[in-house]
Amino acid sequence: xxxxxxxxxxxxDPLPNESVLAEEFGCARATVNRAMRDIASAGFIVRRxxxxxxxxxxxxxxxxxxxxxxxxxxxxxxxxxxxxxxxCRLENLPAGLxxxxxxxxxTKMLHVKSVHFADERPFVFExxxxxxxxxxxxNDTDFESESANEWLVRNAPYSHGDYLLSASIPDREECTLxxxxxxxxxxxxxxxxxxxxxxxTTVRLAYAPGHIIQLQL
Amino acid sequence: xxxxxxxxxxxxDPLPNESVLAEEFGCARATVNRAMRDIASAGFIVRRxxxxxxxxxxxxxxxxxxxxxxxxxxxxxxxxxxxxxxxCRLENLPAGLxxxxxxxxxTKMLHVKSVHFADERPFVFExxxxxxxxxxxxNDTDFESESANEWLVRNAPYSHGDYLLSASIPDREECTLxxxxxxxxxxxxxxxxxxxxxxxTTVRLAYAPGHIIQLQL
DNA sequence: AAGTGGTCTAGACCACACC
DNA sequence: GTGTGGTCTAGACCACTTC
Numbered sequence: 001x002x003x004x005x006x007x008x009x010x011x012x013d014p015l016p017n018e019s020v021l022a023e024e025f026g027c028a029r030a031t032v033n034r035a036m037r038d039i040a041s042a043g044f045i046v047r048r049x050x051x052x053x054x055x056x057x058x059x060x061x062x063x064x065x066x067x068x069x070x071x072x073x074x075x076x077x078x079x080x081x082x083x084x085x086x087x088c089r090l091e092n093l094p095a096g097l098x099x100x101x102x103x104x105x106x107t108k109m110l111h112v113k114s115v116h117f118a119d120e121r122p123f124v125f126e127x128x129x130x131x132x133x134x135x136x137x138x139n140d141t142d143f144e145s146e147s148a149n150e151w152l153v154r155n156a157p158y159s160h161g162d163y164l165l166s167a168s169i170p171d172r173e174e175c176t177l178x179x180x181x182x183x184x185x186x187x188x189x190x191x192x193x194x195x196x197x198x199x200x201t202t203v204r205l206a207y208a209p210g211h212i213i214q215l216q217l
Numbered sequence: 218x219x220x221x222x223x224x225x226x227x228x229x230d231p232l233p234n235e236s237v238l239a240e241e242f243g244c245a246r247a248t249v250n251r252a253m254r255d256i257a258s259a260g261f262i263v264r265r266x267x268x269x270x271x272x273x274x275x276x277x278x279x280x281x282x283x284x285x286x287x288x289x290x291x292x293x294x295x296x297x298x299x300x301x302x303x304x305c306r307l308e309n310l311p312a313g314l315x316x317x318x319x320x321x322x323x324t325k326m327l328h329v330k331s332v333h334f335a336d337e338r339p340f341v342f343e344x345x346x347x348x349x350x351x352x353x354x355x356n357d358t359d360f361e362s363e364s365a366n367e368w369l370v371r372n373a374p375y376s377h378g379d380y381l382l383s384a385s386i387p388d389r390e391e392c393t394l395x396x397x398x399x400x401x402x403x404x405x406x407x408x409x410x411x412x413x414x415x416x417x418t419t420v421r422l423a424y425a426p427g428h429i430i431q432l433q434l
Numbered sequence: 435a436a437g438t439g440g441t442c443t444a445g446a447c448c449a450c451a452c453c
Numbered sequence: 454g455t456g457t458g459g460t461c462t463a464g465a466c467c468a469c470t471t472c
Contacts, residue, residue, distance in 0.1 A: 005374045005412060017438065028462045033439075044374070050438045050470040058370055061284040063380045065432060153278070157222045157261070161434035163280045167384035167402040167426070185384040185402030193434060195222065209384070215282060217378035217410060234457065245443045250458075267451045267457045 004044055004055055015045065015053040063215035065163075067191075069150050070116045070124060079118035083147045086177075087113040093129060101131075101192070101199040110138055112148045115177050121208070122178045128203040134195055149203075156200050161193035165213065174206045184209040221261055221272055232262065232270040280432035282380075284408075286367050287333045287341060296335035300364045303394075304330040310346060318348075318409070318416040327355055329365045332394050338425070339395045345420040351412055366420075373417050378410035382430065391423045401426040 003009045015021075018036065022029040040047050043062055047053045074081040091111045098105045110130040116123045128148055132138050135156045143151065168188045175182055186209055192202040220226045232238070235253065239246040257264050260279050264270045291298040308328045315322045327347040333340045345365055349355050352373045360368065385405045392399055403426055409419040 005376065007374075011371050019438095028464095030441095030463085031461060033441090034460090036439090047439065048470075049440075049468070050436080050472080052438065058286055058289070058367075061370070063282040063284055065280040065282065067278040067280055067434075154228050154274075157224075158434070159222065163432040163434055165382060165404070165430040165432070166428065167404040167424075169400070169402050183386070183400065185386050187382070187384040187404075191434075207384075211383065213382040215380040215382070217284075217375070217380055217408075236457095245445095247444085247460095248442060250460090251441090253458090264458065265451075266449070266459075267453085267455080269457065 001039060001044065009055050011055050012057050013055045015055070017052060061217060063217050065213065065215045067163075069153055070126070071147065071150055074116065074118040074123060077118065080120075082117040082120065083114055084117070085112070085114045085144050087111060088143055090132070097129060097202060101202060102197075103131075103199065108132075112143055114143070114147060116147070116149075123208055124211070125174055125177045125206040126203060127206075128201060130201045131199050134198045134200050152201055156193075157195070158193035158200055159196050161191065164190045166190075168206075170206065178206065178208045180209055187211050187213065189213075218256060218261065221256075226272050228272050229274050230272045232272070234269060278434060280434050282430065282432045284380075286370055287343070288364065288367055291333065291335040291340060294335065297337075299334040299337065300331055301334070302329070302331045302361050304328060305360055307349070314346060314419060318419060319414075320348075320416065325349075329360055331360070331364060333364070333366075340425055341428070342391055342394045342423040343420060344423075345418060347418045348416050351415045351417050365418075369418055373410075374412070375410035375417055376413050378408065381407045383407075385423075387423065395423065395425045397426055404428050404430065406430075 009015060016024070018029050018032045022032045025032065036045065036047065036053060039045050040053070044056055045053050046056050068076070071081045071083070089111055090108050093101070093103065093107050093109045095105055098107060110132055112126075112128045112130060114126050116126065126147075126149060130138050130148065130152070135152075137155060141151055166188050167185050170178060170180060170182060170184065170186050174180075174186065178186070180186070187207045189205040189207070190202070191205070193200045226232065232253075233241070235246050235249045239249045242249065253262065253264065253270060256262050257270070261273055262270050263273050285293070288298045288300070306328055307325050310318070310320065310324050310326045312322055315324060327349055329343075329345045329347060331343050333343065343364075343366060347355050347365065347369070352369075354372060358368055383405050384402050387395060387397060387399060387401065387403050391397075391403065395403070397403070404424045406422040406424070407419070408422070410417045
C-alpha cells in the first residue's frame with residue numbers, strides 16, 4: 001500500500017508475485033496472500049491467475065454505508081425516538097411492485113406505514129411491504145411496540161438486497177406526515193431485501209428535509 | 218451462514234469456537250477462521266477474543282457503493298459523454314472549507330468547475346478544490362481533455378475519505394448549468410479524500426433531477 | 435505448457451478479555 | 454489464570470488463464 005500511495009507503483013504497473021514479495025518481506029506466502037487479498041478487496045489492485053497482480057487502472061472506489069436501525073440512528077444523535085404506526089394490513093401488492101419483486105400479480109403482503117420522530121419532529125416516513133410467505137411470524141407481530149424496521153432486522157436475515165437513493169419533491173401525503181411544504185427537497189431511499197430468490201420486504205423511506213446520509217471511503 | 222439464515226442460530230446465540238467447528242466440518246482451524254472472518258465482516262456475527270463469536274444482535278447492515286468515474290458511468294448507460302470546463306484557477310479556499318479540510322485560512326487551492334453531459338443533456342455539475350501541496354503534478358495538468366474527476370482517480374490515491382449525500386433545491390448557478398427550474402429536487406454528493414492527514418480534494422456534485430444512486434447490500 | 439493466484443493443512447505463538 | 458480469536462508459517466495441491 002505504501003508503494004502505491006507513494007507512486008512507486010503506478011496505475012497499471014505489475015506487482016511482483018506472491019512468492020517474490022514473501023521473500024522480500026521475509027514472511028510466508030500465505031501472509032502476502034492475505035495482505036494482497038485485502039488490498040484487492042479495497043479496490044487498489046487487480047489480481048488475475050497467471051496474469052499476476054496490477055495496480056488498478058481506474059481504482060474502483062468503494063464507499064460503505066452502515067445502515068442503522070432508525071431508532072438507534074435517532075438516539076445516537078441524542079434525541080428521543082418515537083414511532084407512530086399509521087397502517088398495518090394485509091393488502092394486494094400494487095402491480096409495479098409485483099413486477100419488481102418478481103411475484104405473481106395480486107399477491108397479498110403486509111402493508112405497514114409509520115412515521116419515526118426525533119424529539120417529536122418527524123424524521124422519516126416509512127412505507128413498507130412485508131412478504132408473509134417468507135417471514136410468517138410477521139402475522140403474530142405487533143408493530144406498535146417495536147417498529148417493523150427493527151423487528152425485521154432482528155428476525156429476518158437476508159441474503160442480498162439493493163438500496164436506491166434519490167432526491168424528490170414530497171407528495172401530498174409526505175408533506176402532511178413530515179410537516180413540510182411542497183417546495184422543499186427530500187431524500188428518498190428505497191430498500192429491497194431478498195432471502196435467496198424470495199423477496200422479504202421492500203420499503204420506501206422519505207426523510208425529512210436536511211437529512212444527510214454519510215458513507216465512508 | 219446457512220444456520221443463521223435458517224434461524225438454527227438466532228440473534229445473540231453463541232457459536233461454537235473455531236476448533237470445534239473445524240472438527241465438525243472436517244477442516245483446519247485456519248479455514249474456519251477465514252470463513253468466520255468473512256461472515257463477521259459482512260456483519261452477521263460479532264467476534265471477541267475470549268468472549269467467543271455470537272450471531273449479531275442488530276446485524277449492522279452494510280451497503281456498498283461502487284463510485285464510478287463520471288465518464289464511465291455515462292458511457293455505461295449507452296450515452297455519449299462530454300465535459301465542459303468552466304473554471305480552473307488557483308484561489309483562496311473559502312473559510313468554511315479551510316476548517317473542514319483542517320488547513321490554515323487563506324490556503325490556496327486549485328478551484329475547478331465543470332459540467333458533465335450525457336447525450337448533450339447536463340448530467341452533473343462538479344465544483345471541486347484540489348490541494349496542490351499534496352498533488353503538485355496538478356499544476357501541469359490540462360483539465361480540458363481529461364476531467365479532474367478522472368485525472369484524480371488515476372493519479373491521486375487516497376488513504377481515506379467521506380461521502381455525504383443529501384437532497385437540495387438547486388441554487389441559481391445550478392439551475393442554469395443543469396438547465397432546470399428551482400422547483401425540482403436534486404441529489405447532492407459531497408466527497409472529500411485524504412492522504413493520511415492531508416486533504417487531497419473536496420468536491421460537490423450536483424446531479425440533474427432524476428439521478429439515482431444505487432448501493433448493493 | 436507453465437506460471438499465477440486460490441485455497442487448504444497442521445502446527446505454533448500471542449494478545450486480549452473474560453473469569 | 455485461561456480460553457478465545459488473531460496471526461503467522463512452511464508446505465502442498467489445484468484451477469484458471471495467459472503465453
